[in-house]
Amino acid sequence: MSTLAYGCMGLGGGWDNNPVTRENINQAHQVVDTALEVGINLFDHADIYTLGKAEKAFGNVLAERPELREKMIIQSKCGIRFADNEGPKRYDFSAQWVSRSVDNILERLQTEYLDIFMLHRPDPLMELDEIADTLSVLKSSGKVRHFGVSNMNQHQISYLQSALDTPIVVNQIEISLAKLDWLEEGIMTGNADGRDINFTAGSLEYCRKKGIQLQSWGSLSQGLFSGRDVSHHPQHIQQTAELVRELAYKYNVASEAIVLAWLMRHPAKIQPVIGSTHLDRIKACAQAPLVTLSREDWYNLYASSRGQEMP
Template sequence: MSVTKDIILGCMGFGGGWNQNPISNEDEKKAQAAIEAALEVGMKRFDHADIYTLGKAEEVFGRVLKSKREMRENMIIQTKAGIILNKGPNGSSIYNNSKDYLINQVYMSLKRLQIEYIDTFLIHRPDPLMNGEEIAETFHYLKEQGFVRNFGVSNMSLSQVQYIQQYWKDPLVANQIQLSLGHSTLLDTGVNVNTKNMDYESGVQGLFEYCKSTNMVIQAWGSLDQGRFLRSIEHDQSEQEKLTASLIQELAEKYNTGSSTIALAWLLVLPVSIHPIIGTINPSRIRECYKALSIQLTREEWYQLWILARGVSLP
């Protein structure tokens, strides 16, 4: 079973801010420049969600596609649904993974994106009220109607993945979870087995091994830690951040590349199908990040980065 490595362009920053302001011509130009830069270097995967910039991310993406229809055949487009913003107390979000709601959100995403089908649809968050059989019915309907080709999940534990999978006949193709140098819980649970370091159940115990054995893709969101280790050494950084940033800069010079590339290359070493998601709309950053696929860190470099970012030694 061969693993796949790729970079996904996250589109959460498309369409302007998280407000009711209309999409501007400048927003559309920025989206088009980002999409074209991604396609030019070979990046085909684009990640959306119905809530990103309140629907404007999908809408501006659709406008670009309408003006350049030939782009679609070179794209793998995915979107997510299941979060309803500002419907809970004090403006909090609630979740809804019911059949009627998810199908309606797919319809709306297709309309905004101006496409006939979605390559991959992900359930955005685990809903305590979700029903596995109902989710399978939802997937079956969307696939039978030709609206969605593949299905996956996001931010789900091993048990939640297995719960849905027992009802759905096809393999869930991906789990989009937070994973990076600065958030390596998925890996920490593996090395901390039977130690006092494992003082709580993170929900991802065994998920890494499950993905390896089933070839389920890990889509790593937050892959660059919002630049936490990529800035030049600054006074307000912790010692842990300074040491990690220093090593990243050293490796970037060694491999003649940028710091972002090294942080992504660290993820790509993992022996699993993994697709880190980047959230930039800057064309030069997109091009730089994609170079990570051609960088192969050594085992020693990989461990040095991980231990420095963790801030504690391995057991």
């Protein structure tokens, strides 16, 4: 598995009901080719991305070039349901919804199996035995080879794992240079200033101990530190963007590579998920595994992004 993952949420056109076009499919071909050329072989999907069209566009690539499938690791997610005639936006881990969702995912992707199937967001109404039985059937049928979760803390993962006879192999959460709670909860332990941090203590350590791969969505902070106009952002954001540029020059790589290398420098071996459809930016991100930031440079970025020195 590659150290970076390509997130396919930008494929298939807009978040609307327009059909997938030839242009959308051609774009998917170009993105897949570029990712594979730079060594990225993990492709991340979800059934909701561009309302299913991301998987459809990608599936057309596989249908037209089936030899690519064995060169890929494909993961997808389900569990988020948008508002419809039956109810509001909600999460659904019921057996019926999950089973039907996986069948639809496989149909859209035009593949017989998923390497990894992930539950997208915690469903408060999840029945443990029901979801465990459903996942077991998916695995025994050959539709899914491995399981993962997204946006779950250690307690939720542990509870789910207690009913499964196969290990949860990945947890995908939002962590980046702009979203620091995953680090702050550790350094602010016992500090009253950390009482409002929204990250469950010990989740990183739990995943590391159990061998669960941490994936980061939003890893590039939507270009906040790698090219976006930050002139109207707070001073510490502007300073961090400038520091990223300086380090990109120092390490002779693109700014995107520095932002990702900062995540990858953590001992948890975080796997960033990148989502840009710009081919040059994909290539820039692929430089990240070539960079090992010094401890001082890593802490410079951390302190700059948090807007104050370490406590």
